[in-house]
Amino acid sequence: VKQPASQTMSSQPIKLKTWPKPVYECHGDYRKEVFLEEYIGGPLYQDQKKLPKLPIPSVEETIAKFLPTALPLCRTKKEEVDLKIACSEFVRDSKSLQKRLIKRKETEMSDTSWLQVWWNQLGYLQVRDPVVVNVSYFFGFVDDPTLARSQKPLNVQRGARILFSALKYRQKVVSGCLEASRAGKKKTLLCSVGIKYMMHSCRIPQKDKDCYHIYDPSKFTHGLVARKGHFFSIELCDENGNPLPFEILEEQLAQCIEMADRIPSSRPKLGLMTSENRDVWASKRMELIRKGGKSMELALTRLQSACLCVNLDDENPSSRKECAELLLTGGLKSGENRWFDKSIQISVCNNGKAGLLAEHAMMDGTTMVDFVNFIAKEKFDHASYNSVTLAAGQGGVIDIFAEAMQNMDWEATNVLVRQATFSFHQLIGNQCLRVQNFEDYGSTFIKKVARFPPDAFVQMAMQLATYRTFGEQVGTYESTQVRLFLHGRTEVTRAVTTASEAFIKVMGKEPNVSDSNPTMLAKKLILLTKAVTAHSKCTRMAASAMGVDRHFFGLSMVAENDGLPKLYNDPVFQRSKTWRSSTSQLSHPFINVWGYGQVVPDGVGLAYSIGASSCVFCITGLWSTGYPEKLSHHLREALLEMKQLAEFRAEFRSKTPSKL
Numbered sequence: 001v002k003q004p005a006s007q008t009m010s011s012q013p014i015k016l017k018t019w020p021k022p023v024y025e026c027h028g029d030y031r032k033e034v035f036l037e038e039y040i041g042g043p044l045y046q047d048q049k050k051l052p053k054l055p056i057p058s059v060e061e062t063i064a065k066f067l068p069t070a071l072p073l074c075r076t077k078k079e080e081v082d083l084k085i086a087c088s089e090f091v092r093d094s095k096s097l098q099k100r101l102i103k104r105k106e107t108e109m110s111d112t113s114w115l116q117v118w119w120n121q122l123g124y125l126q127v128r129d130p131v132v133v134n135v136s137y138f139f140g141f142v143d144d145p146t147l148a149r150s151q152k153p154l155n156v157q158r159g160a161r162i163l164f165s166a167l168k169y170r171q172k173v174v175s176g177c178l179e180a181s182r183a184g185k186k187k188t189l190l191c192s193v194g195i196k197y198m199m200h201s202c203r204i205p206q207k208d209k210d211c212y213h214i215y216d217p218s219k220f221t222h223g224l225v226a227r228k229g230h231f232f233s234i235e236l237c238d239e240n241g242n243p244l245p246f247e248i249l250e251e252q253l254a255q256c257i258e259m260a261d262r263i264p265s266s267r268p269k270l271g272l273m274t275s276e277n278r279d280v281w282a283s284k285r286m287e288l289i290r291k292g293g294k295s296m297e298l299a300l301t302r303l304q305s306a307c308l309c310v311n312l313d314d315e316n317p318s319s320r321k322e323c324a325e326l327l328l329t330g331g332l333k334s335g336e337n338r339w340f341d342k343s344i345q346i347s348v349c350n351n352g353k354a355g356l357l358a359e360h361a362m363m364d365g366t367t368m369v370d371f372v373n374f375i376a377k378e379k380f381d382h383a384s385y386n387s388v389t390l391a392a393g394q395g396g397v398i399d400i401f402a403e404a405m406q407n408m409d410w411e412a413t414n415v416l417v418r419q420a421t422f423s424f425h426q427l428i429g430n431q432c433l434r435v436q437n438f439e440d441y442g443s444t445f446i447k448k449v450a451r452f453p454p455d456a457f458v459q460m461a462m463q464l465a466t467y468r469t470f471g472e473q474v475g476t477y478e479s480t481q482v483r484l485f486l487h488g489r490t491e492v493t494r495a496v497t498t499a500s501e502a503f504i505k506v507m508g509k510e511p512n513v514s515d516s517n518p519t520m521l522a523k524k525l526i527l528l529t530k531a532v533t534a535h536s537k538c539t540r541m542a543a544s545a546m547g548v549d550r551h552f553f554g555l556s557m558v559a560e561n562d563g564l565p566k567l568y569n570d571p572v573f574q575r576s577k578t579w580r581s582s583t584s585q586l587s588h589p590f591i592n593v594w595g596y597g598q599v600v601p602d603g604v605g606l607a608y609s610i611g612a613s614s615c616v617f618c619i620t621g622l623w624s625t626g627y628p629e630k631l632s633h634h635l636r637e638a639l640l641e642m643k644q645l646a647e648f649r650a651e652f653r654s655k656t657p658s659k660l
Contacts, residue, residue, distance in 0.1 A: 014171055014175045014177060014241055015175075015241075016174060016175055016217060016218040016241060017039060017040065017218065018216060018218045018219065019036070019039070019216035019218070019219075020039075021216070022215065022216045022219050022220075023213055023214070023215050023216070023301075023305070024036070024213070024214050025204075025211050025212070025213055026197070026211060026212040026213070026214060026362065027121070027125070027209070027211050027212075028116075028117055028120035028121040028124070028125050028209075028211075028212075028361075028362075029112075029116070029117045029120070030112060030113075030116055030117075030120070030193050030487045031111060031112050033196055033214070034048075034193075036196060037176075037192075037193075037196070040174070040175070040176040041176050042175060042176020042177050042178070043176070043177065043178070043179050043180060044172075044173065044176045044177070044178045044179070044180055044192050044195065045176055045180070045192055046176075046180075047180060047189055048191065048192060048193070048486065049486075050189070051189060051191055051484070051485060051486040052484070052485055052486065053105070053110075053112075053113065053114075053485060053486055054105075054113040054114060054115055054116075054482065054485040054486070054487070054488050054545050055485075055544075055545050055546065056098075056101055056102055056105055056114065056551065056554070057546050057548075057551050058098075059090065059091050059094050059095070059098050059555075060091055061546070062548045062551045062552070063087050063090055063091060065538075065541065065546075065547070065548050066087070066548045066552075066576075067083075067084070067087055068497050068498045068499075068534075069494040069496050069497055069538075069548070069576060070083060070496075070572050070573065070575075070576040071083070071498055071501075072473050072496050072497070072498060072500070072501035073472075073473060073474070073475065073496065073572050073575045073576050074572050075472075079571065079572050080572075082570060082572075083570055083572045083573070086565075086566045086567040086570045086573070087567060089565065089566060089567070090565050090566075090567045093565035093566065093567075094555055094565050096562070097555040097556075097558055097559060097562075097565075098555065100558040100560075101114065101554050101555055101558050104558065112486060112487045113485060113486060113487040113488055113489075114554065115489075115550055115553075115554060116487045116488075116489065118553070118554070118557055119489060119550075120361065120362065121209065124210075124360065124361035124362070125209050125210045125211065125212075125361055126208065126209045126210075127278070128208075128277055128278045128279055129277065129278070130275050130276060130277060130278070130340075130423075130427060131203070131274075131275075131278075131340050131341065131359060131360075131361075132275045132328075132329055132330075132335075132338075132340050132424075132427070132428075133328065133329060133427060133428070133431060133597035133620075134597055134599075135359065135360045135361065136328075136340065136357050136358060136359055136360055136596070137357075137358055137360060137365060137594065137595065137596035137607075138324070138327035138328050138355055138356065138357045138358070138594060138595060138596070139327075139355050139356050139358075139368070139372060139586075139591045139594045140320065140323045140324060140327055140353075140354075140355040140591065140592050140593040140594060141354045141355050141356075141372075141376075141590055141591065141592070142589070142590055142591070142592045143352065143353070144158055144161065144352065144354075147161075147352050152250060152254070153254070153257075153350065154350065154351055154352035155253075155312050155313075155348045155349060155350050155351075155352060156250050156253045156254050156257070156312075157250065157352070158348050158352045158354055159249075159253050159310050159312060159346070159348040159354075160246055160249040160250040160253055161246070161378070162310075162346055162348070162354060162375060163223065163236070163243075163249050163253075163310060163346075164243055164246050164249060164378070165374065165375040165377070165378040166307075166308060166346070166371070166375050167236055167237065167243035167244075167307070168243060168374075168378075169371055169374045169375060170199050170217070170236075170307055171241060171242070171243070173195055173198065173199060174199065174200075174217035174218075178195075180192050181366075181367075181370050181483075183483075183484065188484050189484070190366075190481075190483040190484055191483045191484070191485065191486055191487060191488055193486075193487050194362060194363030194364065194367040194489075195363070195367060195370075196214060197212055197214060197343060197361075197362035197363050198343055198344060198363060198367065198368070198371065199217065199307050199308060199343065199344070200214060200215040200216075200217050200220050200305055200306070200307055201213065201214045201215065201343045201362075202303075202304035202305075202339075202341050202342055202343065203341040203342075203343075203359050203361055204304070204341070205274075205278050205279075205281040205282035205285055205341070206278075206282050207279055207282050207283075208279070210278055210282075210361070212361065212362055213304055213305075215304070215305035217307075218241075220305040220306070220307075221235065221236055221237040221241070221307075222234060222235055222236060222302070222305075222306055222307070223235075223236045223306050223307045223308060223309070223310065224303055224306035224307075224308065224309040224310070224339070224342065224400075225252075225253060225256040225309070225310045225311075225312060225397075226271065226309060226310070226311045226312065226337045226338065226339065226345075227256050227257055227259075227260035227311075227312045227314075227337065228260040228261070228263075228269075228314060228336075228337065229269030229271055229272075229336035229337050230259075230260050230263050230267075230269065230399065230401070231270075231271070231303055231339065231399075231400045231401060232256045232259065232260075232397055232398060232399055232400060233302055233303075233306065233396075233397070233398040233400050234249075234252040234253070234256065234396070234397050234398075235252070235396040236249075236307055252396075252397050253310070253312065255397045256312065256397060257312060259397065259399060263399070266410060266414070267405060267410060268405070268408070268410055268413040268414050268416075268417050269336045269417060270288070270401065270413075270417065271335075271336050271337060271338050271339050271340075272335055272336050272338075272417060272420040272421055272424050273285070273416065273417065273420045274338070274339050274340040274341050275335065275338070275340050275420060275423070275424045275427070276419075276420050276423055276424075277423075280423075284416050284420075285300070287416065288300075288408075288413075288416075291407070291408055291409070291412075291413070292404040292405075292407050292408050293404075293407055295403045295404040295406075295407060296401075296404040296407070296408075298404075299400050299401050299403070299404045302398075302400055303339060303400055304341075304342075306342070308342065308343070308344040308345070308346060309339055309342045309344065309345040309346065310345075310346045310347075310348065311330075311334070311337050311338060311345055311346065311347040311348070312337075312348055313326065313330070313334045313337055313347055313348065313349045313350070314333070314334070314337075314350060315331075315333065315334055315349045315350060316349060316350050316351045316353075317349060317351075317353050318351075318353075319435075320435045320437060320592060320593040320616070320618075321433065321434065321435045323353055323355060323593060324433055324435055324593050324595055324618055325433050326347065326349070327347055327355040327356070327357055328357070328433065328595060328596075328597070328620070329427075329428045329431065330347075331428070332425065332428070334347075335424055335428070336421075338357070340357075340359070341359060342359065343358065343359050343362075343363075344356060344357075344358055344359075344368075344371075345357045345358075356368070356372070364479075364481065364483075364489055364490060365479075365584070365586060366481045366483060367483075369586065369588060372588060372590055372591065373588065373590070375590075376588075376589070376590035429623075430622050430623050430624060431597070431620065431622065431623070432620065432621055432622060432623040432625075432627075432628045432629070433595070433618065433619065433620050433628060434618075434619045434628040434629055434631075434632040435593055435616065435617065435618050435619075435632075436615075436616070436617040436619065436632040436635050436636060437614065437616050438614060438615040438616070438617070438635065438636055438639055439613070439614045440639065440640065440643065441613065441614075441615075441639075441643060442454075442610055442611045442612050442613040442614045442615055443587075443610050443611065443612055444612045444613060445613075445643075445646070446458075446610075446646070449646050449647065449649075449650050450642075450645075450646030450649065450650075451646075451649065451653075452528075452529075452532050452646075453532065453536055454610045455539070455585055455610065456532040456533075456535040456536045456539065457532055457642070458585075458608065458610055458615060458639075459478060459495050459535050459583070460500060460503060460528060460531050460532055460535065460642070461635065461638040461639045461642055462476075462495070462581070462583060462606060462608075462635065462638075463476065463495055463496070463500045463503070463504055463531075464503070464504045464507050464634075464638040464641075464642075465631055465634035465635040465637070465638045466580075466581045466604075466606075466631065466634075467504045467509070468509050468510075468630075468634045468637075468638075469604075469627055469630045469631045469634050470580065470627075471509070473496050473500070473501060473504065474496075474575075474578075474580035474581055474603070475496065475575060475576050475577055475578045475579050475580055475581070476494065476495040476496050476579070476580075476581040476582075476583060477492050477493075477494075477495075477579040477581070477582045477583060477599075478492065478493040478494075478495055478539070478542075478583045478584065478585070479492070479493075479583070479584040480492065480493045480539060480542040480543050480547070481543070482542075482543065482544075482545045484543075485545055488545060491542040491543070491545055491547040491549065491550055492542060492547050492548075492549040492550070493535070493538050493539045493541075493542040493547065494538055494547070494548070494549075494576075495535060495538075495581075495583065496576070497531070497534045497535065497538065498534075499527075499530045499531040499533070499534035499535075500531045500534065500535065502527050502530070502531070503524070503527040503528050503530070503531040506523060506524055506527050507524060507638075507641065511637045511638075511640075511641055512641070513640060513641055513644055515644075518648075521644070521645060521648045522648075522652075524645055525645045525648060525649055528642065528645055549577060552568075552577075556568060578600060578603075579599050579600060579603060580600055580602060580603035580604070581603060581604055581606055582596075582598065582599045582603065582604070582605050582606065583606040583607070583608065584596075584606075584607055584608075585607075585608050585609065585610065586607065586609060587609045587610050587611065588609070591609065592609075592616065593609075593616055593618055594607050594609065594618060595607040595618030595619075595620060596620065597620050598620050598621045598622070601622060601625075602622075602625060602627075603621065603627075604619055604620060604621040604627050604628060604631055605618075605619070605620040605621070606618075606619055606631070615639065617632070617635055619631050619632055619635075
């Protein structure tokens with residue numbers, strides 16, 4: 001059977017330039033590795049210098065946009081009065097800070113984003129919490145219906161299929177031949193800086209502040225495989241840099257499974273140490289190198305320099321919830337089968353269920369979506385067919401820590417592992433995850449019947465649901481990409497506004513789907529319309545890097561010893577940027593669930609996808625709060641109530657088309 005031309009693979013080599021050094025240590029300033037973009041060249045990076053710089057709003061603009069997002073969070077009249085006074089004084093009190101921030105943008109940061117170093121370091125590399133739950137995010141993939149029912153295990157088949165298509169993506173990325181990403185109807189160019197930290201890269205724990213290592217792909221052509229807590233290196237490419245034939249990738253994965261089964265159960269499994277507090281893990285890593293010597297150092301380098309990691313989990317999850325829990329943390333059984341510092345970990349289960357876990361420090365989810373979009377185009381049968389055209393190659397499986405373990409005291413090392421295991425079980429033992437798979441309607445209904453933009457409509461459902469869950473509106477973060485600017489990452493769309501407050505208050509803390517009073521339905525619909533309009537406006541401002549939160553952060557960073565304006569200590573200001581509801585939307589046909597952890601102990605992580613006929617929410621939080629279960633219930637409740645408003649609008653429009 002002839003496959004589509006878009007899926008075929010040329011065996012012509014793409015010549016990779018050897019980097020000046022085999023590895024570069026990155027400390028959060030994108031500029032330090034920009035020379036690699038120029039060195040690699042190609043369409044991926046050729047237009048980087050054409051990207052506009054991240055803007056700085058005026059203080060007056062920021063205060064005007066901020067106040068409507070904070071007023072609903074006032075709990076007393078005094079708080080409201082004090083907030084307004086602090087805002088009125090802020091314009092005066094922040095003049096010198098604004099001048100310093102603009103000077104920073106125009107001088108020392110003139111060739112980059114004024115924000116990126118602060119954000120990469122303070123937001124990620126200096127964070128000492130474990131990366132699992134607190135930093136990393138996961139994607140769950142839809143099933144591959146073309147997997148063959150043969151003697152080869154499903155995890156081997158699917159793992160090899162994903163690897164094969166990932167290697168084609170690698171080939172384009174490391175050579176610079178990949179077309180740069182573009183967004184929207186106008187195909188606006190997006191920044192490619194984060195892609196350098198995707199493959200052959202790893203976060204490295206260090207005292208107080210981590211770093212990133214990125215490795216020369218012309219020298220390092222291997223991948224990493226985890227099975228039953230042990231790590232193996234497999235060869236990925238032939239001498240021309242092409243992916244090895246599909247069958248050889250399968251053979252190597254199968255060999256990893258066999259080798260893992262033969263390793264003594266008493267041999268230390270080091271992966272869980274990467275789940276610890278970053279300073280603790282940094283100390284233990286140094287201890288491993290001190291005890292294991294050069295062989296341990298070489299083993300860690302081989303692991304860190306791998307293209308990506310494939311976790312062959314000895315699990316058989318079925319539901320979205322089971323898959324999500326496994327992908328986010330690995331769970332009590334497969335947590336040891338992770339190296340949480342790797343940029344990309346593809347997890348594949350015995351039954352063929354698959355997904356990925358991504359480390360977040362140097363790149364955001366939209367960059368990873370580009371990767372997923374590429375690998376989604378090739379199913380198992382395509383990969384099997386396409387590999388036939390490739391030249392035969394040699395695989396090679398290496399037990400990465402085998403030699404290093406010969407020099408180690410296994411019992412002493414297992415003490416370190418048991419400490420990590422205890423901390424990990426504590427971390428995930430109080431972690432709760434719920435998936436709300438709402439199938440009553442999706443984007444088609446929202447656009448055609450409700451006549452609203454889907455994201456803003458669903459955000460208002462989330463505002464109503466969190467209001468009922470927490471008993472009040474809370475600081476709500478919606479992540480919005482600003483990659484249309486050089487070295488831009490994200491800005492905040494604040495979902496709390498005076499308009500959303502008016503809508504949720506009229507809807508009330510108790511559901512009322514039986515309300516048939518046309519006057520009340522019309523009032524609710526009008527307020528919903530205003531809330532959706534306000535949210536859409538906030539989203540547009542954030543997408544153009546004219547939100548408020550990054551600006552406030554920047555002003556605080558240049559305060560030096562002068563002290564901060566009174567607004568920063570205002571309780572409502574603090575409440576408004578305490579993200580008890582951290583939300584983000586990602587909708588892709590290849591991803592059936594995705595998520596991340598809550599960002600504050602008394603809050604929730606709320607990842608969601610809007611399909612044509614369904615909405616999927618992945619809710620995380622602490623068991624002790626009970627919030628994930630409650631919020632899942634209230635989300636369904638809110639969406640059904642809002643469906644009633646949409647149907648009322650449709651009926652009203654059919655009678656009086658010029659209205660509503």
